[in-house]
Amino acid sequence: QQFFYRPLPLAGKKALVSAGPTHEAIDPVRFIGNHSSGKMGYAIASALQSLGASVTLVSGPTHLPTPQKVSRHDVTSAQEMLAACSMYFDVSDIIVMSAAVADYTPLKVASQKIKKKDGNLEIALKKTTDILTTLGKKKTANQTLVGFALETENELQNAQDKLKRKNLDYIVLNSMQDEGAGFAGDTNKITVIDSKGQIQHFELKSKQKVADDIASIIAAHQGAINS
Ligand code: CTP
Numbered sequence: 001q002q003f004f005y006r007p008l009p010l011a012g013k014k015a016l017v018s019a020g021p022t023h024e025a026i027d028p029v030r031f032i033g034n035h036s037s038g039k040m041g042y043a044i045a046s047a048l049q050s051l052g053a054s055v056t057l058v059s060g061p062t063h064l065p066t067p068q069k070v071s072r073h074d075v076t077s078a079q080e081m082l083a084a085c086s087m088y089f090d091v092s093d094i095i096v097m098s099a100a101v102a103d104y105t106p107l108k109v110a111s112q113k114i115k116k117k118d119g120n121l122e123i124a125l126k127k128t129t130d131i132l133t134t135l136g137k138k139k140t141a142n143q144t145l146v147g148f149a150l151e152t153e154n155e156l157q158n159a160q161d162k163l164k165r166k167n168l169d170y171i172v173l174n175s176m177q178d179e180g181a182g183f184a185g186d187t188n189k190i191t192v193i194d195s196k197g198q199i200q201h202f203e204l205k206s207k208q209k210v211a212d213d214i215a216s217i218i219a220a221h222q223g224a225i226n227s
């Protein structure tokens with residue numbers, strides 16, 4: 001008797017997934033952050049692993065357990081996330097940037113705890129480096145680069161602009177207007193746009209099922225560009 005094994009679609013492929021928020025230090029005890037839970041990125045890391053990829057998860061501060069058989073690299077700030085993602089990018093076939101990276105960071109980090117005084121406090125902020133744009137400039141023909149877009153208005157147009165501007169293969173639009181979708185919960189509703197402008201709408205479902213949808217789109221793209 002003979003057995004035939006169908007290899008997993010992403011066997012031998014390396015994936016880089018970023019997830020969670022970043023924390024930008026103001027002083028030794030305070031930071032600027034956001035409400036990202038990291039759940040969507042962790043679910044994508046797990047889904048890609050299930051399809052056979054060897055996955056590195058670059059994670060901002062979250063309260064989540066590391067998915068099985070995924071290698072995890074923890075970072076805190078946008079700058080640390082840029083350094084980690086840049087380090088893994090060249091060897092990665094698949095890059096999914098699902099982290100909610102801070103757009104601004106304090107111009108200076110106070111070396112001591114800032115003491116309260118009369119009147120208002122102003123903290124000067126400078127722009128962070130856009131990680132996805134940096135990676136998009138280095139992208140080669142056999143890499144699949146996926147970004148996310150969080151929009152509250154003019155969603156499809158803004159997402160499409162981001163896809164072009166950042167040189168992505170796919171952008172996953174998370175609508176904040178949909179009930180049950182977004183940052184903190186366990187469900188999400190997404191729209192995926194590809195570089196040809198094709199738009200795919202998905203139903204509201206669990207983040208793990210959403211991650212499976214994203215992973216199969218990626219597997220199909222890898223299959224197409226490597227055949
Ligand atoms: N992103 C990034 N580096 C940053 C900011 C964002 O890599 N410094 C990535 C996010 O991980 C996401 C994509 O860019 O995959 C889009 O993020 P989003 O916040 O929706 O868009 P921005 O380009 O930051 O523009 P804006 O916040 O003004 O809409």
Ligand code: CA
Nearest residue numbers: 100101102103
């Ligand atoms: Ca942003």
